[in-house]
Amino acid sequence: MADVAAIAGVSAQTVSRVANGLTNVDPSTKDRVVAAMNEIGYRPNSAARALKTGRFKSIGVIMFTLSTFGNMRTLDAIATAAAQAGYSITLIPIALPTQVELLGAFDRLGEHAVDGIIVIVESHILDRSDVSLPTGLPVVIVDSDAGDKYSVVDTDQAAGARDATRHLLELGHRTVWHVSGPEGSFSASRRRDSWEATLVAAGADVPEVLIGDWTTNSGYLCGLELAKRGDVTAVFAANDQMALGLMRAFHENDIAVPGRISVVGFDDMQEASSFWPPLTTVHQDFGAVGRLCLEKLLDQIDGNSTSRGVAVIPTTLIERQSTAAPASGA
Amino acid sequence: MADVAAIAGVSAQTVSRVANGLTNVDPSTKDRVVAAMNEIGYRPNSAARALKTGRFKSIGVIMFTLSTFGNMRTLDAIATAAAQAGYSITLIPIALPTQVELLGAFDRLGEHAVDGIIVIVESHILDRSDVSLPTGLPVVIVDSDAGDKYSVVDTDQAAGARDATRHLLELGHRTVWHVSGPEGSFSASRRRDSWEATLVAAGADVPEVLIGDWTTNSGYLCGLELAKRGDVTAVFAANDQMALGLMRAFHENDIAVPGRISVVGFDDMQEASSFWPPLTTVHQDFGAVGRLCLEKLLDQIDGNSTSRGVAVIPTTLIERQSTAAPASGA
């Protein structure tokens, strides 16, 4: 900056003003400064700027595994919205969704330069009242029950699971089986609870739950189990990938979908419309989740907003060809 | 830091030494300092540290769309490896893979605090000799032809496409059709060129290429085209998602896969093994790509390495059930 000032024949302060686009600079002076900047390839030093202003223009995202479809879409939306707001994203992956790992990530982020943090960790650990994140930094959490302690953005998973289950019941199925996500997952238990409540409300039997781990392969294994039974006509899988695994198992056992068994998924991943058969599923608006996360976080950073409360993003049931009325003989 | 020093009764410099784990500190003094740190919840200010040291302990990743499977896996590996090396990831998404966008992202990253940059943009823009990135920062590029100017990590797409094509020829197919990725994509043209070269080398006809855009839906549309023809027995799709779309189109037209048409994909995404039929595809080791990117970048940052050259990650053909010998009548 000093070099730029020398070349342009002005003070460093004036260079600073030009760099920050302040108004009180004479146009001719500004031109000289800009020319000098280009001449020596000046780039403002963000570290010094951050040191002076106390703002980093960066937000941290703590994620457990990028490899699930929804997390990635959410991250994409956050990153895009952040870029528009002039913020960059600092990504901290954690290897396991445990409290220790999460707190470690928080520490690392505390040492790095962020103005706020978004946590995307599908786990109940933050819901326990005895677990708290270090304070001092604005935080937004995705898909959690901790709305009383933090600001939370949540997809309306209960409504989605209810719609999926009800859809199958309305088609005439006596009951609906469920392939759940893993035990510790908040989203999994929300979907499962809502499925069960919907069955109970409709007076339907509640079959034993099969538990997967979100992967297609776990869905496949559950599908093999279900294929052995003769009484299954409808299955609600807690995500599209497991639904895909289910359908593979049914295909291999010559069970027609939806002829003999109807299948519903959850997520509406891009590929779902091209599964065979095209999958009826619950659409989640991950883009809206990401954008809202950023909006709430920036509000906190700017001090305009409370730091708790839950915002819910609605879901939509997308009917494709994997569901139908049960066979007349059933 | 000053507060910590006052509480511990030492100088700020000693606190700095403790914070950085230097050796020349008396254990009892160190304990006092650590106790004081915990007492007031001291966190080193990374901006000040970066200002002083010139190192940010952060690397930037410029990506075009997180929503493709491979990019995400690569990012995941980079982030994990970076965390282990004590670096954080700053993510800069770009809306379009154009030169303007890319340079803009580069500028933004230059203003932010990074020690090096990884570019994951499927596009030829960097290959043109008249396009250069601003210098001064170590750069690693994924899947590009610019190895003479930059350090590049590339999957061996040519070998993968060759293996896929040859696999189908060896099964007895007269020729192999191809559904390509979009025009501007480096990966797409590499796979397409290699497919064509393999056919020519085998003395097979080279059918007209169908062009998709990586999405399942574009694959579906191409599949509808192919379904109209009677002479297609084998198709190599440039990624798994388009292969899925192809198979949907074939299913809808009662064309058996692999009975009447064999299909091969590219990527080996997690779901591919549960497609119906399970997809024969070319496995890419995205984890290795990400790890190698980071390794090469850190070498450059530490000054141990040249800033150009190509590293190639091998691919593996995974044979599943979407390929078979052509029907005897064909």
Place this chain on the structure above:
DNA sequence: GTGCCACTTGTTTACGTAAACATGCTAGCG
């Protein structure tokens, strides 16, 4: 003509840290 105000530009200072240098203490050796 005088005084005041608006506007541009310069000067001083401080942000929190770590490098370089300086000091003081202890132990070991002749």
Place this chain on the structure above:
DNA sequence: CGCTAGCATGTTTACGTAAACAAGTGGCAC
């Protein structure tokens, strides 16, 4: 017993920027 080497610790300084304050210039109204 005195000198020196080595180690723990303190002092000074600088990193690049932006806020706060100061100063200079010109125009306009009375």
